[in-house]
Amino acid sequence: xxxxxxxxxxxxxxxxxxxxxxxxxxxxxxxxxxxxxxxxxxxxxxxxxxxxxxxxxxxxxxxxxxxxxxxxxxxxxxxxxxxxxxxxxxxxxxxxxxxxxxxxxxxxxxxxxxxxxxxxxxxxxxxxxxxxxxxxxxxxxxxxxxxxxxxxxxxxxxxxxxxxxxxxxxxxxxxxxxxxxxxxxxxxxxxxxxxxxxxxxxxxxxxxxxxxxxxxxxxxxxxxxxxxxxxxxxxxxxxxxxxxxxxxxxxxxxxxxxxxxxxxxxxxxxxxxxxxxxxxxxxxxxxxxxxxxxxxxxxxxxxxxxxxxxxxxxxxxxxxxxxxxxxxxxxxxxxxxxxxxxxxxxxxxxxxxxxxxxxxxxx
Amino acid sequence: xxxxxxxxxxxxxxxxxxxxxxxxxxxxxxxxxxxxxxxxxxxxxxxxxxxxxxxxxxxxxxxxxxxxxxxxxxxxxxxxxxxxxxxxxxxxxxxxxxxxxxxxxxxxxxxxxxxxxxxxxxxxxxxxxxxxxxxxxxxxxxxxxxxxxxxxxxxxxxxxxxxxxxxxxxxxxxxxxxxxxxxxxxxxxxxxxxxxxxxxxxxxxxxxxxxxxxxxxxxxxxxxxxxxxxxxxxxxxxxxxxxxxxxxxxxxxxxxxxxxxxxxxxxxxxxxxxxxxxxxxxxxxxxxxxxxxxxxxxxxxxxxxxxxxxxxxxxxxxxxxxxxxxxxxxxxxxxxxxxxxxxxxxxxxxxxxxxxxxxxxxx
Numbered sequence: 023x024x025x026x027x028x029x030x031x032x033x034x035x036x037x038x039x040x041x042x043x044x045x046x047x048x049x050x051x052x053x054x055x056x057x058x059x060x061x062x063x064x065x066x067x068x069x070x071x072x073x074x075x076x077x078x079x080x081x082x083x084x085x086x087x088x089x090x091x092x093x094x095x096x097x098x099x100x101x102x103x104x105x106x107x108x109x110x111x112x113x114x115x116x117x118x119x120x121x122x123x124x125x126x127x128x129x130x131x132x133x134x135x136x137x138x139x140x141x142x143x144x145x146x147x148x149x150x151x152x153x154x155x156x157x158x159x160x161x162x163x164x165x166x167x168x169x170x171x172x173x174x175x176x177x178x179x180x181x182x183x184x185x186x187x188x189x190x191x192x193x194x195x196x197x198x199x200x201x202x203x204x205x206x207x208x209x210x211x212x213x214x215x216x217x218x219x220x221x222x223x224x225x226x227x228x229x230x231x232x233x234x235x236x237x238x239x240x241x242x243x244x245x246x247x248x249x250x251x252x253x254x255x256x257x258x259x260x261x262x263x264x265x266x267x268x269x270x271x272x273x274x275x276x277x278x279x280x281x282x283x284x285x286x287x288x289x290x291x292x293x294x295x296x297x298x299x300x301x302x303x304x305x306x307x308x309x310x311x312x313x314x315x316x317x318x319x320x321x322x323x324x325x326x327x328x329x330x331x332x333x334x335x336x337x338x339x340x341x342x343x344x345x346x347x348x349x350x351x352x353x354x355x356x357x358x359x360x361x362x363x364x365x366x367x368x369x370x371x372x373x374x375x376x377x378x379x380x381x382x383x384x385x
Numbered sequence: 386x387x388x389x390x391x392x393x394x395x396x397x398x399x400x401x402x403x404x405x406x407x408x409x410x411x412x413x414x415x416x417x418x419x420x421x422x423x424x425x426x427x428x429x430x431x432x433x434x435x436x437x438x439x440x441x442x443x444x445x446x447x448x449x450x451x452x453x454x455x456x457x458x459x460x461x462x463x464x465x466x467x468x469x470x471x472x473x474x475x476x477x478x479x480x481x482x483x484x485x486x487x488x489x490x491x492x493x494x495x496x497x498x499x500x501x502x503x504x505x506x507x508x509x510x511x512x513x514x515x516x517x518x519x520x521x522x523x524x525x526x527x528x529x530x531x532x533x534x535x536x537x538x539x540x541x542x543x544x545x546x547x548x549x550x551x552x553x554x555x556x557x558x559x560x561x562x563x564x565x566x567x568x569x570x571x572x573x574x575x576x577x578x579x580x581x582x583x584x585x586x587x588x589x590x591x592x593x594x595x596x597x598x599x600x601x602x603x604x605x606x607x608x609x610x611x612x613x614x615x616x617x618x619x620x621x622x623x624x625x626x627x628x629x630x631x632x633x634x635x636x637x638x639x640x641x642x643x644x645x646x647x648x649x650x651x652x653x654x655x656x657x658x659x660x661x662x663x664x665x666x667x668x669x670x671x672x673x674x675x676x677x678x679x680x681x682x683x684x685x686x687x688x689x690x691x692x693x694x695x696x697x698x699x700x701x702x703x704x705x706x707x708x709x710x711x712x713x714x715x716x717x718x719x720x721x722x723x724x725x726x727x728x729x730x731x732x733x734x735x736x737x738x739x740x741x742x743x744x745x746x747x748x
Contacts, residue, residue, distance in 0.1 A: 137727055
């Protein structure tokens with residue numbers, strides 16, 4: 023029984039084969055389709071849990087399981103360490119994802135979850151925005167220009183004819199560098215530039231917040247002079263006490279969480295009473311027509327990150343790995359010929375004593 | 386940033402290098418030491434959680450995280466599919482384990498958890514038995530002769546001078562095959578044979594139950610004519626409603642759970658009121674002298690499987706892999722040179738378009 027291990031080179035091969043745009047388009051389509059078909063009787067997606075700590079640095083390691091009953095389980099494990107980019111040159115979010123066959127418990131595959139997290143978070147915002155934003159939206163405002171912002175822009179640019187992107191980050195060098203990172207997206211026709219925070223929020227048709235604001239330090243902007251039809255994709259709020267949006271904006275907006283129970287614990291919805299919440303993302307997509315009128319008013323997509331999204335997107339990556347025959351099949355599990363012998367995989371160990379280790383060189 | 390992937394061949398190299406006996410002895414020592422040093426302020430070990438299902442077959446996939454604060458997180462994922470041995474020639478328990486660095490969230494290593502689960506479950510029983518069993522114990526009874534039984538025997542044989550091992554399984558072919566599986570343990574001097582259930586339980590100084598009894602179908606034996614000093618390692622009970630021991634035996638015994646909160650949810654302790662429980666395993670090991678008198682009375686170790694054990698034993702395996710330089714370092718996480726660019730690992734994708742896939746051959 024082997025496990026498909028996708029290295030970063032394999033993942034890069036898949037991305038190169040498809041191209042970033044086709045990959046994002048397909049991620050958006052697959053998420054929309056999964057939300058439309060979502061059935062709590064067929065899928066199990068618990069609220070995520072995790073370890074939080076302040077030592078050695080502020081951080082968080084979470085596990086995000088999801089299951090399609092009778093088929094497979096995805097387990098994404100994701101770290102959030104906001105000092106990473108400046109201290110270690112690593113992304114704030116680092117993640118890996120595993121896939122299991124529920125008929126036997128066999129680990130079928132391992133793939134990076136870092137890229138996938140950024141991709142699906144962007145795609146989920148595109149799905150929500152397609153329902154809730156004015157279709158003529160042409161100005162995107164971005165607050166917080168880190169890794170997640172790039173896929174937010176990319177995903178939104180696949181659905182809306184953007185003319186202008188206005189960038190704000192508390193670290194001006196980060197918003198300054200952002201344009202260079204967008205070079206691969208083919209958005210040369212879009213005006214893109216850093217701007218003062220007030221200008222960003224006043225000009226935006228669609229606003230994206232994707233910051234590492236500290237617990238209790240929000241909101242990241244004040245609620246004034248926003249466009250009446252503004253749609254906000256609030257991406258950064260994903261931890262108890264961590265919120266980005268002003269309460270007054272939430273209170274007057276039509277607010278859709280990706281996953282209600284989780285959003286009330288970790289998302290912008292922490293700031294609202296349960297009765298003030300709109301439908302969740304699955305309902306929004308199932309009944310798009312019902313919510314079409316909301317395009318004219320202020321709306322918020324509270325994106326905490328739903329494990330079902332990872333389940334769908336990791337499934338897509340494994341499918342492409344399979345059809346493109348990339349990745350390495352590794353025998354990881356210690357399964358011998360006798361299922362009742364846990365030492366079977368290393369039989370004859372004692373019989374032969376301490377064998378010379380032919381394979382004992384790290385490849 | 387690379388991840389150490391230990392294949393089954395690498396794990397086999399470690400086992401061959403150390404030999405099964407040294408490995409088991411070290412597992413017992415490391416667990417005892419970890420229990421002695423266990424400090425809830427330095428370790429976080431939540432009660433495990435998981436998915437249970439009846440389709441396509443009865444099964445369970447659980448996640449068992451554990452953390453040493455400021456150091457590392459272990460995430461073991463374990464499947465329990467009791468029809469595996471007969472239907473698919475796979476073990477009932479299949480598992481994998483991951484290790485993460487809590488300073489960045491980086492996945493440092495992946496190793497099989499199947500062997501480790503059997504090893505640590507045996508070792509934990511040895512640690513508990515060393516405190517609670519008569520040191521002169523020479524007859525071991527085993528009820529349920531599957532994969533877990535082999536490491537129970539192995540571990541107990543490292544602490545006690547066994548003269549006789551009596552085996553019972555509801556499937557006589559399974560207890561019959563057991564002796565052949567013990568050939569690697571160097572126990573040729575021990576009389577080992579299948580026996581009627583009544584004979585097993587009446588003769589045992591130490592009894593091990595490691596069955597896949599169905600929920601609600603326990604106990605696996607009736608409480609009569611046990612030795613007054615009997616010690617039972619109850620290994621099979623690990624799920625709500627699944628228990629192996631008669632209530633009357635539990636009620637008159639000194640009962641130690643490995644992990645109190647979990648044992649009350651999933652272990653034999655489900656059958657007891659909280660006040661009837663003895664100390665947990667860590668307390669037992671910290672204060673061995675206090676519990677020495679219990680060797681003369683009936684005692685039960687309620688082993689549900691504590692994630693701290695996996696944390697310790699996987700740590701040991703990674704240490705040996707490191708010192709023996711075995712395993713493969715794989716770049717799994719999609720981390721480019723710019724921590725704020727999630728597409729960085731595949732840069733120039735769009736610039737080059739759909740490149741021919743040089744690496745797109747499954748190795």
